[in-house]
Amino acid sequence: MTEPQLSVIVPVYRDGAVLAVLLAALAAQQGLTPGTFELIVVDNDPHGPAPLPPLSSLSPLPFTAQLLPCAAPGSYAARNAGAAVARGGHLVFTDADCRPAPDWLAAMAEALRAHPGAILAGPVVLDPGPAPTPWAIFDTVRGIPQAAFVRRGYGATANLALARGLFARLGGFDAARLSGGDAEFCRRAGRTGVPMRYVPGAAVHHPARASxxxxxxxxxxxxxxxxxxxxxxxxxxxxxxxxxxxxxxxxxxxxxxxxxxxxxxxxxxxxxxxxxxxxxxxxxxxxxxxxxxx
Known part of the structure; x- marks a missing residue:
């Protein structure tokens, strides 16, 4: 089997209802040849009250996908588990409730070729919805300012990519962390000389938290x-x-x-x-x- 260029890794914790939208967005990716990417969804509560259903039951999948269990608590432990079985030369991380733009992976693949050895981060656009609550308004105003994060030397894993070999060399994410593991990982990489690059054309959308x-x-x-x-x-x-x-x-x-x-x-x-x-x-x-x- 030909190895994909990209492995998209998505941790999920008791939120399988949002996966169908993500799968549809990945199925709609443009500018890629067949087999360019695989999807690895990591169920971070496989023994919980609502284990994830088979991915094929949620949406037609014109790409290779697998559902991987990870009982170790925390999204960073789950991301490490996904990276451990990834076949792609590059890892692309996003979240289950994100909606990648149609050219997301094509833009990220081009940037990975242009910046080998770098960690790449793309925009995370907050969508407040048609009738935003005060909470959604706050989440939109606060946002996830990925460009500013990159200037400070880190990026949010809602939209992050790097070579699989580089991820392994850095030792992956700190699996003991339940929050902030993306910033810690990127700063740890920066101390070894790994640069960060912002990719404005590789955007994902994220619904604002409305409650x-x-x-x-x-x-x-x-x-x-x-x-x-x-x-x-x-x-x-x-x-x-x-x-x-x-x-x-x-x-x-x-x-x-x-x-x-x-x-x-x-x-x-x-x-x-x-x-x-x-x-x-x-x-x-x-x-x-x-x-x-x-």
Whole structure:
């Protein structure tokens, strides 16, 4: 069997309902010859209450796909499991709730040829929907500023690609992390001289989180990744930073391109989420509870 050029790796944790949209978007990829890519979906809760159904039952698949179990908790452990069985020369990571643009993989493949030995990151476009809630407005205004991330030396795994050999040489993601493993991986790579490159033409779309519950869960998960993982000094700095109101972040909202009503909404929601973060900080550091998984 001819090996594919690209292996698309997608971790899923109790969210199989979103996979059909992703599969349809991958089936609609343009500018690629047949067999260019394979799909590896990693079920990160294979023994849970709702194991994923066979991929072929969700959508017609004009590409090779496999469903892989990974009981080790965390999306980074799942991504490592997918990379371990990948046959492609390059790995492309995205999330189950993302919707890749039709030219996503073609643009990423071209960029991988142009920048061998680099880690590539493409745009993650937040879609607020036709009648956005305040929570969706906040998520859209905050966004996932991938270009800014790349300037700081990292990229979000919602849209990240690199050579399979480079991933293996770097030791993969830190499987113990439940959040922030993408930034840690890219910065670890940067310390060895691996460059980051931004690929503006390789975009994926992501629906904005439309509920308070979804945003609070994300806030707790990120805070756990910041203060419960990594070197002690970095954890201390994140702890101290967490105690300061997010004024700089809200200032960035006010300088952004969105309508003023959206900016005001985003600032109000951000302050509410800061309260959630402080409560999570106390839960982690005082009560010694484990970090949020998802």
């Amino acid at each position: 308070r519950t979804a945003l609070e869960t994300k806030a707790r998960r990120i805070k756990g990744g910041q203060v419960a993982s990594g070197p002690p000094l970095r954890r201390l700095l994140w702890t101290l930073r967490s105690l300061v109101p997010p004024v700089r972040e809200m200032a960035a909202y006010l300088l952004g391109p969105h309508p003023w009503r959206w900016k005001a909404t985003a600032c109000r929601v951000r302050m509410q989420l800061w309260g959630v973060e402080l409560a999570e900080l106390a839960r982690l550091l005082i009560l010694r509870r484990p970090p949020e998984r998802r």
